[in-house]
Amino acid sequence: MNIPEQIFPSDPTRLRTGSWQELGPAAQSVRHAVFVEEQRIPAELERDPADAGCLHAVAFDAQGRPVGTGRLLPQPGGVLKLGRLAVLKAWRGRGVGQALLRALLDAARAQGAREVMLHAQQSAASFYLPAGFEARGEEFMEAGIPHIEMALALRPGQGDA
Template identity: 50%
Template sequence: MSTPRDFRCHLRLRVRWSEIDQQRIVFNAHYLTYADCAMTEYWRALGLPYEATMHALGGDVYLKKASVEYHASALLDDIIDVGMRCVRIGASSMVFECGIFRTDVPLVSVELVYVFADPATQTKKDVPSALRAVIESFEAGSEMAELRVGSWQELGAAATPLRTAVFVQEQGVAPEVEMDALDRLAVHAVAFNRLGAAVATGRLLPAQDGEARIGRMAVSRTLRGQRWGRLLLEALVRAAQERGDASVLLHAQCHAEGFYQRAGFVAEGDVFDEAGMAHIAMRKMLR
């Protein structure tokens, strides 16, 4: 029987009232929902936005078989740990094991068999070698994103679609405000997933009076919470340190204040409006 330590991908959930049956335990079918949620988390952990990835690979993944073994019951308000891992990849199939635990107590084991197939005909196709390589690398403990730091000329083509999706389409920032002349003066960082797609980006502006400024921090909506933003921020702060800047300033959207606080930034002054959203100035001293 597996343990939580056997899984690299974890999803933690709290059991809700709506999931309890007349026996005051989680209704059996909900465990498959937990497993499905963990499968979504698995794609996120791979750094692969599901819809865009399947379109690029020319196929889709369909569930063929689900097997469930019950060991113990989850109760209302339990915090459960749902682990997901790929245990085998065949010619067209992928077998996943899901373990559902309360702390270290095994509650349910689930085996999921998926088939890679043509979405138009739903006939099976070989699992693409690129997808196979990503999954095998993840299960071997490899990093799922490659970070590149460079100029706008080098990274602008990759950063632009992501920034447009996050700032213009998602947050409603005007395109002429989002893209400005400062891009060509800035140092840029872009994180790429294992299929070469940009999943996160940010920029570092030239220092003024010894203080640099970080901005345009954007992470693909479906991949947030996977450390890509933290990797970018660390890279940009490191670039400022290497060129001798004394401090770094940024204007954080208020909902992200905690993220920057955990990276050592300190909020200053009052909340203000920028591009129609509430922001607060935050600074980190470098020396």
């Protein structure tokens, strides 16, 4: 893919958060390219009925094409699970992933969430460290890929030490 540098989309006006109804087709196109076509995860594992209850973030290029996505899935006890974070291969290393992470963490704080946790692909765990995530527990397999659980406390000192 040939993408000129000047349309690099770290401009936050091109990053949207919303429901699956609003952002589903855009999010799905990125996820299919990254998880199904690139990482060879079976499409039936990638698809998930939980999407309807998640908050989604999608980054768009200057032409309005989706280039990155991620979601927050509500869990019991004020916890949100961050997942399906993906940036098209041609757009990696330009800050799109961190912009998505920031937007999702801002949304989690705005909701008053206590904690954001995630299952990081082991190879991508260091991506989450600058935002303050810490690994916990043992490595495990998910969709045939080694993962580690990571968590970020948003309201420390409120009974969740």
